[in-house]
Amino acid sequence: MRIALYTNNYLPFCGGVTISVETLRRGLEAAGHEPWVFGPRLGGARDASPRVVRYPSIPATTYPEFALAVPYSRRIARLVAAIDFDVFHAHHPFLLGPAARRLARRARRPLVFTYHTRYEKYAHYVPLKRALVEAAAVRLSAAFAARADAVLAPSAIIRDELSARGVRAPISVVPTGVDLERFRPGDRAAARRELGIGDGEAVVLYVGRLDREKSVDRVLLAFERIASTVPAARLLLVGHGTQAEQLRRLASSLPVATRIGFLGVRPHHALVECYRAADVFLFASETETQGLVLAEAAACGLPAVAVDAPGCDEVVRDGETGLLTKGDPAALAEAAIGLLLDPERRRGMARRAREVAQRLFDVQLQIDRTMAVYQDVIARVR
Numbered sequence: 001m002r003i004a005l006y007t008n009n010y011l012p013f014c015g016g017v018t019i020s021v022e023t024l025r026r027g028l029e030a031a032g033h034e035p036w037v038f039g040p041r042l043g044g045a046r047d048a049s050p051r052v053v054r055y056p057s058i059p060a061t062t063y064p065e066f067a068l069a070v071p072y073s074r075r076i077a078r079l080v081a082a083i084d085f086d087v088f089h090a091h092h093p094f095l096l097g098p099a100a101r102r103l104a105r106r107a108r109r110p111l112v113f114t115y116h117t118r119y120e121k122y123a124h125y126v127p128l129k130r131a132l133v134e135a136a137a138v139r140l141s142a143a144f145a146a147r148a149d150a151v152l153a154p155s156a157i158i159r160d161e162l163s164a165r166g167v168r169a170p171i172s173v174v175p176t177g178v179d180l181e182r183f184r185p186g187d188r189a190a191a192r193r194e195l196g197i198g199d200g201e202a203v204v205l206y207v208g209r210l211d212r213e214k215s216v217d218r219v220l221l222a223f224e225r226i227a228s229t230v231p232a233a234r235l236l237l238v239g240h241g242t243q244a245e246q247l248r249r250l251a252s253s254l255p256v257a258t259r260i261g262f263l264g265v266r267p268h269h270a271l272v273e274c275y276r277a278a279d280v281f282l283f284a285s286e287t288e289t290q291g292l293v294l295a296e297a298a299a300c301g302l303p304a305v306a307v308d309a310p311g312c313d314e315v316v317r318d319g320e321t322g323l324l325t326k327g328d329p330a331a332l333a334e335a336a337i338g339l340l341l342d343p344e345r346r347r348g349m350a351r352r353a354r355e356v357a358q359r360l361f362d363v364q365l366q367i368d369r370t371m372a373v374y375q376d377v378i379a380r381v382r
Helices: 016-030 074-083 096-107 119-125 130-147 156-164 188-195 216-229 244-253 268-277 292-299 329-340 343-360 363-381
Strands: 002-006 034-040 052-055 057-060 063-069 087-090 111-114 150-153 171-173 202-207 233-238 260-264 280-283 304-307 322-325
Touching: 002 016, 002 074, 002 096, 016 034, 016 292, 016 363, 034 063, 034 096, 052 074, 074 096, 087 096, 087 363, 096 111, 096 130, 111 130, 111 363, 119 130, 150 156, 150 363, 156 171, 171 363, 188 268, 202 216, 202 268, 202 292, 202 329, 216 233, 216 244, 216 280, 216 329, 233 268, 244 260, 268 292, 280 292, 280 329, 292 304, 292 343, 304 329, 322 329, 329 343
Parallel strands: 002 034, 002 087, 034 052, 087 111, 111 150, 150 171, 202 233, 202 280, 233 260, 280 304, 304 322
Antiparallel strands: 057 063
16 A cells, blocks of 8 residues: 655654654555655755655744745655555644645545644744634644544544544544564663663653643752652753753752753664663653653653643553643652652552553554554545
């Protein structure tokens, strides 16, 4: 089967959608299919596959590392027509999403859409009145989903929200999968040596973008409380984003500044060592559709403390694989302290987290479920 994957986010840009698209591409290819990725042109991109096609792009003024694809290209339109795809799969309702829909309708092929993002939670990146941007984001993204032939939701809560917004297209819940052969418990001591962590240190880990919607400031403020109770505690943050410098300044102003480390961006495969070296994963975002890093942490046997919010609560099983709390730093800190001081409970959660990941987040499940949607929608549309 030939599949056209249309995405506004792709390598080398780091983020959950990029990982989801790349995981899907690799899985489809391994299963003998022919996936093509259509994404924005980015500086420094070195595409490993000849089946990655880049649209002309312009820099995003509010997010310098991001590029906005120009969704029109006669050359690419001719290429798409020549390839004769079986299905088009859009990963965004804007920019390249409508381009995928236009080309799918022209070729009389079905359009599948994955609703990856709570777009209204990113309104602060648009230099217009926030309430108007939020309302428009909800309306336009739901309208795009309604016009697709099938919709994939990364969690049940997103499926229910789309249904409540009037989307009548078939909606299937398909979380982004995790490569369980790569993301698995391993040599903790070796991982700690690689990161320069002492044997007696209690490591709290955050992985994700350092952007406003991720509430990383709460992680820092929570750690200040954690470190006052657990003297051996150390916080490591992996990722980069628009708030990186602001968060570094906040960290440097705290009395525990010397115990906070910013590791920057790391290749996706290198995150495994970070998860293996940590004792607790700390996550304060309330804007998730799935919380992919929570699934990766679980696959590595790392218990998590996260905010009790949609997306997170479908990955972290409260009291079983981690703890769900209120979103304030005090509540996050209290939960993390409890786990850091109870190694036996952490070990039990670590074991159950891995079991849940194997049951729910195996990448093969993502591929199988996505292929089932493709086959169904092709049969219906043709």
